[in-house]
Amino acid sequence: MNFKDYIRVIPDFPQPGIRFKDITTLLKDGPAYRAAIDAMKELVKDKQIDLIAGPEARGFVIGAPLALALGVGFVPIRKSGKLPGNTVEAAYDLEYGKDRLAIHSDSIQPGQKVLIADDLLATGGTIATSIDLITQLGGEIVGAAFLIELGYLSGRDKLAGIDVASLITY
Numbered sequence: 001m002n003f004k005d006y007i008r009v010i011p012d013f014p015q016p017g018i019r020f021k022d023i024t025t026l027l028k029d030g031p032a033y034r035a036a037i038d039a040m041k042e043l044v045k046d047k048q049i050d051l052i053a054g055p056e057a058r059g060f061v062i063g064a065p066l067a068l069a070l071g072v073g074f075v076p077i078r079k080s081g082k083l084p085g086n087t088v089e090a091a092y093d094l095e096y097g098k099d100r101l102a103i104h105s106d107s108i109q110p111g112q113k114v115l116i117a118d119d120l121l122a123t124g125g126t127i128a129t130s131i132d133l134i135t136q137l138g139g140e141i142v143g144a145a146f147l148i149e150l151g152y153l154s155g156r157d158k159l160a161g162i163d164v165a166s167l168i169t170y
Helices: 030-044 058-070 125-136 155-159
Strands: 008-011 019-022 051-055 073-079 087-094 097-104 113-121 140-149 164-169
Touching (some): 030 164, 058 113, 087 125, 113 155
Parallel strands (some): 113 140
16 A cells, blocks of 8 residues: 555645645545554564553554554653643753653653654654653663654654654655
């Protein structure tokens, strides 16, 4: 299946010159969505994975069904202030400013093997911050899996030493 056929590209969104990769057209097609998750499962099935962690919000729609397909748990990584209970946080840079991500402090036990899953690898900032949070809790990163990778933005460079799997590359 050519998954690019299910991704809508929207020019000049959110600003001129950007060609936004819209996954909602894939998500609304049940058989294509299932096939994409199954294909991602094939990319990572040989890894020892205890948990999948996914950053808010599109990491949830990729990470949670992938965790279900693999029979492992899912840990959400959210924006600061969105999780109840005790959390650990890390800051990261945005194009115009900074933001913070958080994870429950009891969501990962030391030594657990964690795969990060998200819809898109662009510059790698969100994923590098997710790695920081997971390692603060003692989790071992076994890789990162993405529906889409924008290779021309060199996000892999920020993830040195991490095994990266991408279903679609632009």
